[in-house]
Amino acid sequence: MRHRNSGFKLGRNTSHRRALLRNLVTSVIIEDRVETTVAKAKAVRPLVEKMITLGKKGDLHSRRQALAFLTTDESVTRLFETVAPRYGDRQGGYLRIVKAGFQKGDGAEKAFIELLGAEKQLDEKRQKSADRKAKKRAELEAEMEKQKGESGGEDAAA
Numbered sequence: 151m152r153h154r155n156s157g158f159k160l161g162r163n164t165s166h167r168r169a170l171l172r173n174l175v176t177s178v179i180i181e182d183r184v185e186t187t188v189a190k191a192k193a194v195r196p197l198v199e200k201m202i203t204l205g206k207k208g209d210l211h212s213r214r215q216a217l218a219f220l221t222t223d224e225s226v227t228r229l230f231e232t233v234a235p236r237y238g239d240r241q242g243g244y245l246r247i248v249k250a251g252f253q254k255g256d257g258a259e260k261a262f263i264e265l266l267g268a269e270k271q272l273d274e275k276r277q278k279s280a281d282r283k284a285k286k287r288a289e290l291e292a293e294m295e296k297q298k299g300e301s302g303g304e305d306a307a308a
Contacts, residue, residue: 158193171197174263176225178245179233182268191247191263198263202244205234236267 160167174194177184179201186194201219204212208230216226237244248262264272 158189160189160193172219172221175201175219176221178263178265179220179225179229180222182271183262183264185250185260185262187253188247188249188259188261191261194263195245195247198265199242199244201229202234202237203242205229206237208234233265236265 160170162170170190171194174184174186174190175197178194178198197219201216204216213226213230216229217223220226220229244266246262246264246266248264250260250262252258253260
């Protein structure tokens with residue numbers, strides 16, 4: 151029986167599990183959206199919500215508590231300046247878990263864990279990425295045409 155045994159073990163020892171969850175929380179705060187397994191997403195949800203609640207308080211003690219848990223100073227700054235103000239009037243429920251198929255190797259169920267209200271930022275990131283890829287593709291095609299033209303000229307001269 152699992153009476154009074156709350157939480158997820160995730161097949162890891164205590165220190166490994168704590169490090170995993172701290173890194174996932176930091177990644178969610180920095181990236182707004184992270185792909186992971188469903189079990190990890192469910193385990194990390196209360197921790198991210200606690201961090202956002204600390205960010206909403208905004209006092210020095212809350213900032214120090216967040217610094218003690220999150221792994222980078224950048225994530226703490228983003229939490230207090232960008233993420234927490236987004237949810238000023240919201241009483242919890244800051245995250246969404248969206249299932250996304252199965253993992254190729256072991257068949258584990260995958261999911262996206264994302265912050266609500268971050269759709270605009272995520273769309274901007276996708277657009278920047280698409281623009282970067284299109285620019286790189288255009289450069290590669292131009293380079294290939296240039297090489298094709300040079301090699302075609304050498305064949306005609308020979």
